[in-house]
Amino acid sequence: MDLLSNFGALFRSGAYRGTLILRKSFVVFYWSFFIASSFSQSRVGEWESYTSHLDIVQSIEIGDTIVSATSGGILLYHQLSGRFEMLNNTDGLSTTDVSAIAIDKNGYLWLGGASPNGVVQIYDPKSHESVAVFDFDLSEISDITVSDSVAFVAYLQNQDWGILEFIWKDDAFSYRQIFNPSVAQLSFISGVAIRGDSLFAATDLGVFVGNYRDYILNYPQNWSLLPGLTDVVRMQQEGNELLILAGGDIWSYSDSLRLMSNHGTNMLDVVRSPDGTIFAAAKNHINRYDSDGNVESQWTSKGNIHRLLSLSNGNLLTSTNRGLAVWDITDGTAAWHAPNSPASNVYTALTVLDDGRLVAAGNNGVAILSDNGWYNLVASSTTEAFHEFTSDHYSGFVADTVMYRTNRVWSVVERDGRIFYTIQGAQPTVINGDTIRGGVISFDLEDPSDFQIYDADNSGLNPHNNDGYLNLRGLYVDSDNNLWISNFGAADIDKKITVLTPDSQWIHIPQTGLSSKCYNPTDILVVGNEGIFMVGSNTDHIRQGKFFVGEYEFTKLESGEDSVLVDWHFFNSNESSDDNTVWAQVATESGTAWVLTPLGLRRLTFNSTYTSASQYFYTYFFGVGFGEGSKIVSDSRDNIWLNSTSSGLFVLLANSSPWPDWNGFHPDNSFLLSEEVLAVAFDDECGIAYIATSKGINSLRIPFADERTSYSKIRAFPSPYRIPSSQPMVIDGLMDESSLKIFTLSGRLLRTIQSLSGDVSGYQAFWDGRADSGELVGTGVYLVAVYEPGGESFVTKIAVIRE
Template sequence: MHFVSSRPCITTNLNKNGRIINLRFHFVILLSFLITINLLAQFREWKNYTDMKNVRKVFVFGDTIVAGTEGGIFIFYPNEKRFQKILKTEGLFDVDVKSMTVTANKNIIIGFGNGVIDILSYSPKDYNVKHIFDIQNSPEPDKTINFLKAYGDTLFIGTNFGLLTYRISRQEFIDTYRRIFPDVERIKVFDAQILNDTIYIATSEGIGKGYQFSQILVSPAGWKTIRVSGGIRSIGILNNKIYAGNINGLFLLDGDNVTKVSSIPVNLIYNAGDSILISTGREIFSYRNDQLQMITRLASGDVNDISIWSDKIVAGISSSGVGIFENGEWKFYYPDGPNGNQFSNMAIDANGNLWVASSKFLGKGLYRFQPEVSGSEGRWKNFTKEQFSRMSNDCYRVRIGKNYVWVGTWGGGLIKIDKNDSLKFFSKNEGIMGVTEDTNFVVITDIAEQGDLVWILNYKPRNANIIYLMRNDSLIYSFVNAYNPSYYLNTQLEIDEKGKKWIVSEHGYIFVFDDNGTIFDKSDDKWIAISRADGLNGNPTVIKFDNRGDLWVGTTYGLNIIVDLDEPLKAGSIRSVFALRDFYINDIAIDGANNKWVATKNGVWVLSPDGTNVIAQYDASNSPILSDDVKSIAFDLNSGVVYFGTDKGLTSLKTEFGKPAENFTTMKIYPNPFHPEKDLNVVIDGLVANSTIKIFTISGDLVKTIITPGGKTGIWDGKNEKGQYVPTGIYIIIAYNEDGTQVGIGKIAILRD
C-alpha cells in the first residue's frame, strides 16, 4: 500500500541566524488593518525555548552527538562543550521528538507523535527541512512513529499500525506492511534489524522476519512470525545472531524458536561490535561471550537510547540530557533552558526578566529567563524543590511586586523571593489555612500588592478565609466571601484603581469586593457577584485591566468587556466581543498600543484596542508557536517582546507594540548601515504614540511615508513607495506625533551590494 499525501512535502529554508525565509503566516484580518498586518509580518522575530533534558534518541557521527528530545533537537560538540539547537524556529515541524535516525550523508530524520516526518539537512551555517505529511494525512487512527532506521536509501518506519518503507532519494513511500501476524489487523512495530538480507522486526506480538526484497511482504504469507509473550521491544545483532528483548528478559532467536538468555527487563539493545549493550531503564549491561555484565547504574532517570563516541558510552537520559560514561563516571550535558516545558503562568519584572510558574500538577518549579545576556540568547535560572526543601514544584501563579517576586503554589503555600534570590515561605505554620481535605496542603492562587499590604488569595480553605492580608511578612487580617462563604474555589485576584478587588471564581462568578477604603472595618464592606446571568458569555477564566481601565474578561465561551467598574451590573456595562465568540480563553495580555493578545485553546488572537477587529492570529500551524493550546501570555512593554507559554515550551515574538516613549529623545535607528540583501528591516525605536514616519533623500525628496501601529517601534523595509529598494546613500528619517508638536530626526546609510 502507498500513502498519498493530500499536501506535498514542504521545504523550509533558514539562514545561519535561524530566520525563517518562507514560513507563511496566515492572518485573519479586516482590510482596514492591512497595514498593521504587513508590519507584523515584516517585523517578526521568533524564538523558541524548551527543556531539552529528556533525550529520547542519540546518535554519534565523528565528533558530533545529535540528541532528539521532547523539546527539539540539539547537536553537542563534546570536544568544544558547545551546543547547537534546532527547533520550530529553525524549521522543524514540531519539537516533541519521538524517534530519530541519522543517515550516512548526515541527514537527520525525525518522527513525531502525530505522524509527521522531517528530513533535516544541515551545516553549521544553514538548514533545509522537508516535512512529510503522508502518515499524518492517512486515515490511520493512531499515527505514532515508534522508530526510524535508514539502511542505504531505504528508511524503515515503525508505527502503531505496521512497518513502512520510504525511498529517501525519491522522497516517496514504497510499501506499508500491516498484517505481519495474520490474525492482527494493525500491528505495533518497535524496532528492526537486517541480517543477511533478512529483515527482523520487533512487534507487539513477537518477532517477524522476512526476505528483505520479497514482493509478498505486503501479505502475512511473506513473513515468518514467532509469538513471544509480552511482545518484543528491541532487536540486536551479535556474532550474526539475532537477540531480542522485552520486559521479561533477553532472548536468542534460534531458527524459528526463542531461547531466554537472561531475565533482566530489556528496554533497548544497541549493537556495539563484539558485544551488545542493553538498557533495563537505569542500568546498562554488556553481553559478550554468553556473559552478562552490568556496566553502570544511574542514580536517577532512565536510559532511553545508547550510542558510542571515542570508545565511550553515550546515552540519552530521560532527565539529564546526554550522558557520557568515562572512567566509571557519568557526565551529563544539555543546553541551558527552563527546568520543564510547562508554562502555565508568566510575569515580567522591571528589568525585562521573565518569571514562569510551571504547573499546578506535575510541576517543574519556577523558572526565570534573563533575555540576551552578553550577546547570548539569554540565561535561565530554575528554582526547584531539589534546591529548596520547603518549596513545592507545583507553582501556579507568579506576580511581580515592588521589591519582591511572589509565587503561589498548589499545596506548598506562598513564596517570597528577594533581589538576591533568597526564598521565604508562608504556609500552614505561618498561619495560612490549607484545603478542606488536608489543612497542611495550602493552595495560593494569586497575590496582589496594595501599598505596604499584600493580598493573598487562598483556594478552598477549611476555615473559609479566602483572602489573607499581610504586612511586613505577618498575617494581620483575613476575609471570607461575604457573598457566599461556601464559594471558596477562587483563582485570580486583581485590584482596580479605586482599590476594589476583582476575584475570578470556579463557581462561575467574578466577585467584586469593595472595602470602601476601611480595610479593617468589615461593617461597610460590599460584595457583588457577576455571572452569565448578568451578561458574561461563559464562566470566567481570566481577567485583565487594559490601558484605559476597562476590564477584559476571558470566559469558557469568549470575551467580555466591563466598561463601568463602579456599576458593573448596570445595563450596558458588560459587552461581548464578537470576534472570539465560543472560544475558551486561557489568558490575556495588553500591549503598549492597547491591543489585546488573547491566548485560547485554538492559538493566539490579536485584537484591536476596542476588540472589534482581528489584527493577527497565530497557532502551531502558521507560526513557531509550539501548541495551539496557549496557556499563558506575557508582554514586555519596554522591549515589545511577547511570550507565549504552552505545555510544550515557550515562544517569543518581537513586535512593534512596546509602550510608546514620552518623547523622541531616545529614538534609535538600526541596523545602521542597512544592507537590504541580508538585513530584514530598518527598525525605528523609541517612537511616541501613533507616530508617522517619513523617509527623505539627503536632497529632500520624499521616499516613503509609514503609518505606525501606535507603539514604540516602526519599521522600514528599505523600499520606496513603488516597492523598489532605494539606492545606496544617506537617508533622513523624520518621525512626528499626531498633532506634529513632537518631532524626532535621524539618518541612516543604505548599502546595496
C-alpha cells in the same frame, strides 16, 4: 546533590531561523525566510521559541557530533568543542517533541514525532532547513530505519500499529505504502531494522521478518516470526547482528538466534561496544556483561535512561531525561553534559520583571531568563542544594533545587524583589522523615536560598481540610504592595480571599451579608487606587459561578492589627447562560471589566460606585472553548490577550478589533508551539509577548509597547543595509504616529513613509532600500528624518551597500 543543580559548563548556540509553512497534500515543505539574531535586533512579528532539550530520547553519532531527539527539538552536541546547538520549530522542525531519529545517505535526518503528533520529517542539519514532511495524522512514531534506497517507519495510529515504507525515486524519498506484520492486534512496535532485503519488526508478539523486495508486506502472511521471542522491548542493529531484548533475556541474531544473557529483566536498551562487550541499560543503571552473560559490573545513572549508544571511540552514551552522559567503559565513570535551557517545557504562569527578566513557574519549579541565559529553581521532594553561579556557568545547564510540595502553578507575581507563586493543590507529605509542604511559594530573586513556604501551619491561609490541603489560585499585588491571594479550596467561606500586607499581617476578606457566596474564587485583581477588587469564580456540581466586586477599606486597630471593611456585589457574567463561571478578568478604562468565561470574552460596564453593571450584548471569540486554566491579560496599550488551554491564542485590540484576525494564533499559522496555551506576559518596554504553551515558551515581537516620549532610543538595523534584500531595514524606537522621510546627504528627498502605511508597525518602520519611484538607491550614506504630529522630530544617518 540533585543532578539538575550540578551540570558542567557547556555551550549553546543563539542562532534561530524562521520558516514559512506551505501545506500540500500530506507533504509540507519549508523555506527559511528570516534570521533573527536576537530580540535586540528583531522585527515586529518575529518569533522565538524556548524549549527544554534536557529530556533526550535517542541519539546518533555523526562525526564528532552527537545528534539527539529531545522533547524540545533536536540537540547537537559537538564533542570536541563542547558546544551545543538547540533546534526547534523556528529552525524548521515540524514538531519539537521528537521521539525517533535516523540519518540517510544524504546526511539528512529522519525525525519522528511523539504522541500525539506522529509526523515524519526529513531535515538537513547543515542548513537547518526542512527537506520534506509527511503528515498522515498518525499518533506517534516509535522507530525509523533507513538504507540507501528505502526507509521504514514504525507508527501508531489510534490503536493500530504499522510500518510506513518510503522509497528513493527521482532523487528523493517518497511515501509508497503501509506494511502490517501481524493478523493479531499488536500492542507495540518497538523497533525496525533492515538487513539485506529483509525487514525486521520488534513487537510484543516477537520479531517479525519479511522480504520487502520479493513480497508484498501489506499482507501478514508474507511475514514470519523468529522463534521463541515475545515482549521485544528493544532491537539494536550492530552491523550484521541484531541485539534483541525480549522477555527479560538478551539475544543475538545473525543467521540464527543465540541467547547472550538471561539477566536482562527490566532492561530498556542493549548495545555491543567495539571490543565486543555487551551493555544493557535499565531506567537508572547500566549492566556490563561478561562473555558468559553474567553481570560483571553495574553503574548507577543519575538520570533516567531512555537509550544507549556505542560511540566510535569505544565509550558509551546514555540519552536521559537530564541530558547526555558519556561513560568511560574502563572504569564506569560518567561525564554529564546538558545545554542551557529551561528545566521543563510546561510552565503555567509567567511574569516579566521591570528589568526585562522573564519568570516562568510550573510544576517543575521556576525558570528565569536573563541576558546570561536560563536559571532554574527546580522543585524536589528529596534534595535541596544552592550554588554560586557566575556568567561562565550559563554556557551549560544552571539550576538549584529546593524542597516543596509541587503541583500546577496558577499565578506568579513579584513584590519587593521576591517572587511569589501559588500551588494549585498541595498537601503536606512526609518523605524520608522530612515534611514537604506547598502553598504560596516565595524566594528572593538575588538569593534564591532565601526561600519561604506559606502553608496552613505557618500562615493565615485556611486549608480545605484537617490534613492541611491548600488549593490556591490567583495572586495580585496592589498599589500599596499588598499581596491578594485567591484561596479556592478554603474551608472557611470568610477566608476565601486573603491579603498578605507588606508588614506580614494576614487579612481575610469576610463575605458577611453576601447572599450568593464566592465559593470557588479563581483570578483576582485590584482596580488602581479606587478601593475596588474583582474576583471570578467557577461553577461546580453544587454552586453557580459568579463575578464578584468588592469595595474595601483597610484600617489599623489600636492593637496594631489590620482590619477591613468590605461591601460585596455579585453579577452574572452572561445573563443568557446557566454557567456564569469567570476564569479571569482585567480592568481597562475606569468602570469597565473584561471577563473570560467558558463561552468567550464578555465586557461589563459599571456605574461609578460599582454597585450595578450593564453587559455588552456581544461575546467575543464565542465558540473557541476556554476551559480551566484559560486566562486573559492586557498589555500596556489595553489590548486583551486570551489564552485557551485547548484552542490557541487570541488578541482583542483596545478598539475591539482582533489582531491579527479573528482566527488568532495557532501552530498551523504561526510559530506557536502548541494549541495548549497556558499563560501570557509582556515586556512592555521592548514590545515582547511571552507565551507559555504545553510544548515550551514562545516570544513574539509585537507592535504594542510602552509609548515612547522621545526619539532618544531610535536605531536602524541591519547596518550597513545590503540591497537588494528580501528583508527590509528596520527603524526602531518610534513615537506614536511617526512618519519618515529619507534624503540624500545633499537634501534630495528619496522616499516618504507615512504613519498609516503598511510600512509602519507600532514603534518600527520598514524600508526596502527603494525610492518612491520603486528604484533601488545606490551605495552611500543617507539621512532619515522621523517626525510625529506633536512636533517632535529626529534625524539619523544610515549606510546602504548596493551589491
